[in-house]
Amino acid sequence: MSNGVSPSTNPVSGGDIRDSLIIGLDVPSVEEARTIVTRIGDAGTFYKIGYQLAYAGGFEFARELIGQGKKIFLDLKLHDIGNTVEEGVRSIARMGVTFLTVHAYPQTMRAAVTGKAGSNLKILAVTVLTSYDDNDLVEAGYAPVSAAELVARRAGQAREIGIDGIVCAATEAERVRAIVGPDSFIVTPGIRPSGSEAGDQKRIVTPGDAIRNGATHLVVARPIVKAADPRAAAEAIVKEMGDATA
Numbered sequence: 001m002s003n004g005v006s007p008s009t010n011p012v013s014g015g016d017i018r019d020s021l022i023i024g025l026d027v028p029s030v031e032e033a034r035t036i037v038t039r040i041g042d043a044g045t046f047y048k049i050g051y052q053l054a055y056a057g058g059f060e061f062a063r064e065l066i067g068q069g070k071k072i073f074l075d076l077k078l079h080d081i082g083n084t085v086e087e088g089v090r091s092i093a094r095m096g097v098t099f100l101t102v103h104a105y106p107q108t109m110r111a112a113v114t115g116k117a118g119s120n121l122k123i124l125a126v127t128v129l130t131s132y133d134d135n136d137l138v139e140a141g142y143a144p145v146s147a148a149e150l151v152a153r154r155a156g157q158a159r160e161i162g163i164d165g166i167v168c169a170a171t172e173a174e175r176v177r178a179i180v181g182p183d184s185f186i187v188t189p190g191i192r193p194s195g196s197e198a199g200d201q202k203r204i205v206t207p208g209d210a211i212r213n214g215a216t217h218l219v220v221a222r223p224i225v226k227a228a229d230p231r232a233a234a235e236a237i238v239k240e241m242g243d244a245t246a
C-alpha cells in the first residue's frame, strides 16, 4: 500500500510494531511538539496532529515531520456539506499526510472519498467518539442505541462507501473487523496503560488488549506527551503491544 502504511504493518501480521503506535501531539505549540518528537526519537514513527496543534502552526510542522520520514495522521474530524468536505479533502490530499479523519456520516464519507481520488491519502471514519457512552448518545438526541450498535452501523456504511479505515474504541474492534473485512485499518484511541488516568475517555482499553482485539493502529496522546519521560512511555506501550502478539 502507498504511504508506507498498510494493515500488514500491524504487528499481528508481522510489520514493524512501532508503526502501529500513533502518538497524539496534543500540545499547545510547535516548539513543544518538536521537543517531544526529538525526545521520543526513533521510538516514534507515526504522529497525530489534531485541533490543538493544527490551529497553532501544526500544518507546517506536519510537513516538517514528513520531511524527516515520519508518518502523519491529520485528525481534523471533518463534517460539513458535501462540497465543502470534498474540496477540503482535495487540498489536504496534496499535503502528503497518511491519514485524515472525517465523521462517519454518509454524505461526509462520500464527499471525502471523492475528494481524495487519485492521491495516497487514506480516509478514516470516526464512528462514535471514545468519550461517549450510551447515556451521552441519548443526551445528544439519539434514540436509545448502544455505542457499540452505532459503531457497527457506521462501520457498515463506511465499508459500502469505500472508506479506508475506521476509528472506534478497541472494545468494538473485533466486531468492526467482521463488518469491514480484512483490508481496512482499525484505529483505536481511548488507550490507557493499566493504572493510568482515564480522563475524559469512557470506552478505554489497554494497549495489549487493543492489539489482541485486532486494532491495526493505537492512538495515544496524554499517557505519552504528558509523561515525565515520553520516550520511556512510548517504549513501554510498544513493548506491551509486542507482548500481546507473542
Ligand SMILES: O=C(O)c1cc(=O)[nH]c(=O)n1[C@@H]1O[C@H](COP(=O)(O)O)[C@@H](O)[C@H]1O
Pocket (backbone or CB within 6 Å): 024, 026, 050, 075, 101, 126, 128, 129, 130, 131, 167, 168, 189, 190, 191, 199, 201, 219, 220, 221, 222, 223
Ligand atoms: O479521531 C481520534 O483520533 C479520536 C477519536 C475518538 O473517538 N477518540 C479520541 O480520543 N480521539 C483522539 O485520540 C486522542 C486521544 O488522546 P488521549 O486520551 O490523551 O490518549 C485525542 O487526540 C483525541 O482527539
